[in-house]
Amino acid sequence: MTATLPEAHADAPEPPDRRTGELTARELGRWGWRQLTSMRTALVLLLLLALAAIPGSVIPQEGVDSLKTSRWQAQHPDLTPIYDRLGLFSVYDSAWFAAIYMLLMISLVGCIIPRLLVYWRALRAQPPAAPRHLSRLPVHVYYKTDEAPGEVLARAAAVLKERGYRLRVSTGSTAGESWVAAERGYLREAGNLLFHLAVVVVLMGFATGGLFGYKGGVIVPVGTGFTNNPTQYDDLDPGSLFDADAMEPFRFTLDRFDIDWIDSGPRQGMARGFNAHLTYYEDLDAPAKTYDLRVNHPLSIGGTQVFLIGHGYAPVITVRDGNGDLVYGGPTPFLPEDAGFRSFGVVKVPDARPQPIGLEGLFFPTYLEVNGDPVNVMGEAKNPTISMLAYTGDLGMDDGDGQSIYELDKSKLTQLKKADGSMFRVDLQPGMTVDLPNGAGTVTFEGVTEWTRLQISRTPGMHVTLGGVVLALIGLLLSLFIRPRRVWVRADVSEGGVTHVDVGGLDRSTAGDVEAEVSQVVAGLRQFDEQAHGPAQPGLAPEKENS
Amino acid sequence: MTNQAWETLSNQAVAAAGVVYFLSLLSYLVQWASLRHVPGYVPVERTTSSRVAVGAGAPAAPQEPPAAEAPSYRAEMTGRLGLLLLALACALHLVSLVGRGMAADPNRVPWGNMYEFTLAGTFVVAAMFLLTRRRLGLAWAAPLVVAIVLTLLMVAVIWLYDPVAPLTEALNSYWLVIHVVSAIIATGTFTLGGLCSVLYLVKERRPDTRVGFLSRVPQPPALDRAAYRLHAFAFPVWTFAVLITGPIWAHQAWSSYWNWDPKEVWAFITWVVYAAYLHARATAGWRGRNAAYLALLGVATLWFNFIGINYFSTNTQHGYASISQPGVTPSGRLAK
Numbered sequence: 039m040t041a042t043l044p045e046a047h048a049d050a051p052e053p054p055d056r057r058t059g060e061l062t063a064r065e066l067g068r069w070g071w072r073q074l075t076s077m078r079t080a081l082v083l084l085l086l087l088a089l090a091a092i093p094g095s096v097i098p099q100e101g102v103d104s105l106k107t108s109r110w111q112a113q114h115p116d117l118t119p120i121y122d123r124l125g126l127f128s129v130y131d132s133a134w135f136a137a138i139y140m141l142l143m144i145s146l147v148g149c150i151i152p153r154l155l156v157y158w159r160a161l162r163a164q165p166p167a168a169p170r171h172l173s174r175l176p177v178h179v180y181y182k183t184d185e186a187p188g189e190v191l192a193r194a195a196a197v198l199k200e201r202g203y204r205l206r207v208s209t210g211s212t213a214g215e216s217w218v219a220a221e222r223g224y225l226r227e228a229g230n231l232l233f234h235l236a237v238v239v240v241l242m243g244f245a246t247g248g249l250f251g252y253k254g255g256v257i258v259p260v261g262t263g264f265t266n267n268p269t270q271y272d273d274l275d276p277g278s279l280f281d282a283d284a285m286e287p288f289r290f291t292l293d294r295f296d297i298d299w300i301d302s303g304p305r306q307g308m309a310r311g312f313n314a315h316l317t318y319y320e321d322l323d324a325p326a327k328t329y330d331l332r333v334n335h336p337l338s339i340g341g342t343q344v345f346l347i348g349h350g351y352a353p354v355i356t357v358r359d360g361n362g363d364l365v366y367g368g369p370t371p372f373l374p375e376d377a378g379f380r381s382f383g384v385v386k387v388p389d390a391r392p393q394p395i396g397l398e399g400l401f402f403p404t405y406l407e408v409n410g411d412p413v414n415v416m417g418e419a420k421n422p423t424i425s426m427l428a429y430t431g432d433l434g435m436d437d438g439d440g441q442s443i444y445e446l447d448k449s450k451l452t453q454l455k456k457a458d459g460s461m462f463r464v465d466l467q468p469g470m471t472v473d474l475p476n477g478a479g480t481v482t483f484e485g486v487t488e489w490t491r492l493q494i495s496r497t498p499g500m501h502v503t504l505g506g507v508v509l510a511l512i513g514l515l516l517s518l519f520i521r522p523r524r525v526w527v528r529a530d531v532s533e534g535g536v537t538h539v540d541v542g543g544l545d546r547s548t549a550g551d552v553e554a555e556v557s558q559v560v561a562g563l564r565q566f567d568e569q570a571h572g573p574a575q576p577g578l579a580p581e582k583e584n585s
Numbered sequence: 586m587t588n589q590a591w592e593t594l595s596n597q598a599v600a601a602a603g604v605v606y607f608l609s610l611l612s613y614l615v616q617w618a619s620l621r622h623v624p625g626y627v628p629v630e631r632t633t634s635s636r637v638a639v640g641a642g643a644p645a646a647p648q649e650p651p652a653a654e655a656p657s658y659r660a661e662m663t664g665r666l667g668l669l670l671l672a673l674a675c676a677l678h679l680v681s682l683v684g685r686g687m688a689a690d691p692n693r694v695p696w697g698n699m700y701e702f703t704l705a706g707t708f709v710v711a712a713m714f715l716l717t718r719r720r721l722g723l724a725w726a727a728p729l730v731v732a733i734v735l736t737l738l739m740v741a742v743i744w745l746y747d748p749v750a751p752l753t754e755a756l757n758s759y760w761l762v763i764h765v766v767s768a769i770i771a772t773g774t775f776t777l778g779g780l781c782s783v784l785y786l787v788k789e790r791r792p793d794t795r796v797g798f799l800s801r802v803p804q805p806p807a808l809d810r811a812a813y814r815l816h817a818f819a820f821p822v823w824t825f826a827v828l829i830t831g832p833i834w835a836h837q838a839w840s841s842y843w844n845w846d847p848k849e850v851w852a853f854i855t856w857v858v859y860a861a862y863l864h865a866r867a868t869a870g871w872r873g874r875n876a877a878y879l880a881l882l883g884v885a886t887l888w889f890n891f892i893g894i895n896y897f898s899t900n901t902q903h904g905y906a907s908i909s910q911p912g913v914t915p916s917g918r919l920a921k
């Protein structure tokens with residue numbers, strides 16, 4: 039079954055000077071359009087779409103994990119420029135991916151519109167007349183009876199009506215003119231059309247979100263706050279038509295963060311029950327409200343939502359420089375490296391005198407020394423310890439190209455050593471202070487707090503998408519489970535006064551299973567004369583036929 | 586009962602189910618062997634349109650293969666025994682699932698990791714088979730189904746086993762229940778459908794085989810129809826799982842309803858391939874064999890997503906495979 043329009047132009051008069059085999063541009067256009075909107079093209083485009091989606095699951099994607107992508111790019115300097123040109127780092131935004139789904143959409147619309155018209159006409163049309171030879175139908179049953187054809191057909195009409203069929207009755211007097219035609223299952227095509235239209239709706243909703251929405255992440259240590267504007271984000275991924283002025287002007291502070299650590303059983307050491315207690319203000323002069331932000335329970339403010347997606351430790355570190363001035367202080371987020379929350383972090387003190395100071399190293403929530411090696415026992419902070427190396431020199435922060443606050447550029451730094459040249463480490467537990475060598479300053483580990491990573495996003499069109507998918511599902515169910523069927527009953531009198539009854543059935547869906555239906559119709563027809571003439575034949579009579 | 590007791594019960598039930606599945610397989614194999622030569626076999630007419638007798642008690646299931654004229658007593662008994670054992674094994678299988686759920690504290694649905702997902706998925710295959718074997722005329726497929734279930738169950742017990750543990754926080758949502766249960770049902774049903782398509786392809790080549798298992802398999806049109814029905818059931822369920830509940834859950838847990846995460850990408854690929862399958866069935870020149878190939882491609886993407894992505898891809902947020910992940914993960918740590 040192809041869903042293209044009947045060829046309306048087939049008998050258009052040909053231009054006189056036309057040579058055979060030559061297509062006019064117009065015809066070529068029509069031909070192209072027919073190809074594009076054919077079922078086969080849809081099929082091929084669908085397969086292409088599936089194929090085109092694969093690279094994005096193998097190659098790291100910028101929009102999904104930018105850190106991973108940049109690492110991959112650093113490791114593959116040869117491939118990167120080529121991949122970049124091909125858009126392989128953002129497959130789902132690439133021109134070629136878009137080309138496939140746009141073609142599919144055009145094909146879809148071009149396919150649906152004519153089918154809508156056809157359906158509209160079919161809805162108001164009567165069931166088609168009974169074919170001459172019912173025995174040629176996939177399912178055909180034949181029997182004889184003493185009842186008059188009129189009686190049989192009246193009963194047929196009643197039986198079929200009860201089964202939900204739309205009827206058309208012909209009571210002609212000549213042979214072969216008395217029949218009942220019946221059709222049902224019109225909703226199948228409606229469901230199919232609804233499904234395909236809904237696919238377009240889904241795509242529009244999806245595109246709206248991608249173009250006008252944004253998604254950003256920020257790490258917020260306990261006790262600090264956040265105001266919703268682009269400068270406050272650690273990373274922000276806006277859609278191409280996103281307007282920063284449309285961002286909701288809310289702000290919040292993170293008052294407290296709770297975790298349950300599981301201390302027994304197979305997942306000992308795992309954390310759960312994350313709960314970030316927020317105080318938030320919906321806009322500048324809104325009253326304060328509170329919210330317990332948990333995983334799977336985002337906070338919605340207008341069209342924007344705030345999600346809790348990560349957490350970690352932020353040691354509170356204070357640095358005084360060689361002059362004894364307080365040059366650095368406060369919670370410093372460290373990034374977890376493993377499930378036990380051993381974390382990596384960096385402290386940059388550009389204002390220290392005589393020289394800027396940089397620290398880099400690890401935080402152990404529960405530190406233990408085993409055979410001289412530092413070991414982290416668990417994620418819960420039972421024995422918090424930092425162990426860092428110290429550097430002085432140019433931190434490279436003025437180079438302009440934004441530097442990660444979680445990485446130390448050591449190219450112009452010198453590592454500090456003890457006076458005797460041996461290894462120097464800042465190994466501290468809460469409350470302890472250490473002097474840096476060479477009078478560079480002092481470092482104090484005041485204590486430890488926690489940070490949460492919040493994802494903040496606005497996805498306009500989300501409900502359109504959801505509505506579209508739900509409609510698509512409804513359409514799909516109608517389309518797959520409603521059986522469009524036609525049944526015809528024909529009754530003719532033969533010379534002996536016996537009535538020949540032919541019942542034929544046609545299943546118009548691809549599942550094709552109409553035998554049961556026809557047999558039930560026949561059972562309904564013959565409820566009174568079963569004994570009289572014995573069983574019905576899977577009838578080839580009266581027109582003998584073999585197939 | 587204590588959690589420990591529930592867990593033990595679950596493990597024992599799995600073991601028992603495995604043994605009973607095996608016994609069921611054995612008796613089906615005996616049945617099979619005793620039917621190696623189908624006596625008095627007459628090839629059924631091989632037309633796509635099935636003419637069928639109605640009226641006086643015509644057989645309701647034309648797909649049923651032409652059974653031996655007088656099926657030997659042994660074949661009949663072993664067949665029945667196989668079915669009985671299969672049903673028993675399926676019940677034990679259910680017990681093991683319930684046990685897993687009850688063993689966790691707090692109680693939860695038993696599909697929190699690969700082991701449990703496989704346990705539940707194979708249960709659906711077996712249960713779906715029991716439920717549909719008459720309606721779709723699938724009785725002949727019993728030995729294959731049992732063999733598949735048994736194999737997957739063994740893989741689960743040997744390689745995927747995980748002790749009962751609470752769910753990671755992101756998995757702890759009622760959307761998980763709906764999402765995963767529909768994914769499992771769809772996976773099980775697609776797998777059965779794929780089985781029908783394989784047999785369709787095999788049988789299509791040698792429709793007149795008179796010996797062995799193949800002779801008991803229905804004719805290609807019936808297989809094609811059974812495959813279609815299974816796919817038609819599974820496709821909307823899959824749509825519901827990956828395009829409705831999945832995104833809703835992802836939205837709640839990770840803030841974006843569609844993130845092109847590898848797991849999502851492959852679920853989408855699977856969906857598109859099955860959409861292509863349904864199209865193929867309605868396209869002249871593609872229905873039949875090509876459609877069956879597409880169905881197989883669909884099963885391949887489906888299982889690749891479940892197994893392959895979990896093991897080979899490190900950048901998926903769907904951390905079924907990794908037990909040791911922190912409950913929530915920091916991602917995209919770059920500060921600009």
Ligand code: HEM
Pocket residue numbers: 039040041075076077078080142143145146147149150229230233234237513514517518548859860863864866867
């Ligand atoms: C985004 C692209 C498309 C998707 C995801 C899609 C999906 C589907 C699905 C799942 C079905 C089977 C369920 C049903 O019968 O309703 C189907 C059927 C159908 N599709 Fe599409 N389709 C797409 C594009 C198209 C296009 C471009 C055409 C026009 C050529 C088309 C024509 C049809 C027709 C005629 C059927 C009915 C087949 C039958 O009678 O069984 N589809 N489509």
